[in-house]
Amino acid sequence: MAELEIEIKNKLGLHLRAAATLVKITTQFKCEIFIKKDEDEVNGKSIMGIMTLAAAQGTKLIFKATGADEKEALEKIREIVENKFGEGQ
Amino acid sequence: MSVSVRELLKDKSKELELELLAGEAGLERKLTVADVNRCGLALSGYFDYFVSERIQVLGNAEVRYLKNLGAKEKEAVLEKLFSRNIPMLVVCRGLPATREIIKAAKRHKVPVFKTRMSTTKFIGEIINYLEETMAPKARVHGVLVDVYGVGVLLMGKSGVGKSECALDLVKRGHRLVADDLVELIKASDKHLFGFPQPLLRFYLEVRGLGIVNIKELFGVGATRDRKRVELVVKMEEWDEKKSYERVGLIEQFHEILEVKLPALTIPVKPGRNIAIIVEVAAMQGRLKKMGYSSLDELEKNIQIKMDKEK
Numbered sequence: 001m002a003e004l005e006i007e008i009k010n011k012l013g014l015h016l017r018a019a020a021t022l023v024k025i026t027t028q029f030k031c032e033i034f035i036k037k038d039e040d041e042v043n044g045k046s047i048m049g050i051m052t053l054a055a056a057q058g059t060k061l062i063f064k065a066t067g068a069d070e071k072e073a074l075e076k077i078r079e080i081v082e083n084k085f086g087e088g089q
Numbered sequence: 090m091s092v093s094v095r096e097l098l099k100d101k102s103k104e105l106e107l108e109l110l111a112g113e114a115g116l117e118r119k120l121t122v123a124d125v126n127r128c129g130l131a132l133s134g135y136f137d138y139f140v141s142e143r144i145q146v147l148g149n150a151e152v153r154y155l156k157n158l159g160a161k162e163k164e165a166v167l168e169k170l171f172s173r174n175i176p177m178l179v180v181c182r183g184l185p186a187t188r189e190i191i192k193a194a195k196r197h198k199v200p201v202f203k204t205r206m207s208t209t210k211f212i213g214e215i216i217n218y219l220e221e222t223m224a225p226k227a228r229v230h231g232v233l234v235d236v237y238g239v240g241v242l243l244m245g246k247s248g249v250g251k252s253e254c255a256l257d258l259v260k261r262g263h264r265l266v267a268d269d270l271v272e273l274i275k276a277s278d279k280h281l282f283g284f285p286q287p288l289l290r291f292y293l294e295v296r297g298l299g300i301v302n303i304k305e306l307f308g309v310g311a312t313r314d315r316k317r318v319e320l321v322v323k324m325e326e327w328d329e330k331k332s333y334e335r336v337g338l339i340e341q342f343h344e345i346l347e348v349k350l351p352a353l354t355i356p357v358k359p360g361r362n363i364a365i366i367v368e369v370a371a372m373q374g375r376l377k378k379m380g381y382s383s384l385d386e387l388e389k390n391i392q393i394k395m396d397k398e399k
Binding site for chain 2: 027041042043045046047048049051052054
């Protein structure tokens with residue numbers, strides 16, 4: 001299992017569109033992905049689950065990936081989060 | 090599991106008509122057991138077996154008893170009660186809390202409330218609340234649907250078609266409880282209740298379609314707030330190498346929070362109508378509960394035919 005702790009940087013946080021963008025990435029990989037915010041943990045491939053996190057700008061999330069392609073998955077996730085989900089702000 | 094007095098107040102103050110009279114400093118006190126104590130015996134001075142960790146309740150009898158005590162005696166017994174580190178005290182029936190109670194509450198930082206509810210009703214309601222709040226909880230990835238009154242939990246990997254199956258079931262007149270995330274609480278050793286995450290209530294996500302609101306599309310009758318889980322249907326991609334149940338002789342179970350639930354594994358293949366299979370599984374479960382088993386009957390008929398041909 002690999003882990004990635006990262007802060008949400010875009011202004012709108014993990015809103016609907018950002019969640020959709022994230023799911024598009026996570027579902028490309030075979031490994032299982034879970035996202036943890038405080039006590040809450042949701043399936044990283046489920047848009048509904050991600051929405052319930054209601055992670056605003058500045059929230060710290062922990063991504064946990066388990067499977068053959070876990071490293072690549074976390075790398076891609078880091079990229080898209082750092083890139084503010086392509087929203088520019 | 091425990092809940093603080095402040096949380097209780099936040100969740101239930103309206104419903105239980107709770108009004109804080111004194112002891113605000115003690116709102117962080119923890120309630121650790123789902124029970125209350127009518128503290129009549131303690132007021133009369135008997136403290137053996139006193140359950141100090143419970144919410145202490147004063148009803149009509151206790152309030153009248155206190156009223157008949159002399160001022161000194163009253164103060165002494167209340168001092169004794171409040172010094173036992175009780176989490177909170179409630180005076181029911183809208184009865185007045187005496188000056189001595191308020192004083193002791195402030196001194197020991199124990200929240201004291203008053204409610205207009207009758208004592209019995211209040212006790213019933215608060216125990217219900219405490220039991221539910223302290224019950225073991227879990228969260229599963231799946232879809233919960235009420236099918237002919239049977240709570241069916243559809244489980245399986247992302248993309249196997251759980252939500253599509255639920256949509257099909259709703260279209261056929263059944264009710265959606267929760268899609269994607271199902272929150273579960275264990276009400277007793279045999280009872281597991283499921284409900285949606287509040288933010289996702291009524292929503293269903295279908296690949297290719299997006300997120301839809303079942304209540305707006307199909308009406309409020311197509312939804313349900315919570316349902317006991319009685320059957321687990323595990324959906325998985327059809328595996329040529331695996332042999333699936335053909336007769337129904339082997340009973341499968343799925344355990345969640347140590348509750349053993351009847352389970353089925355249903356292989357999914359394009360064009361296979363899963364909703365109908367789930368409907369029949371639910372009905373079959375009900376028949377079984379009523380004491381009917383199609384297998385027993387079939388077995389009997391085979392036996393009869395064999396005996397005749399002997």
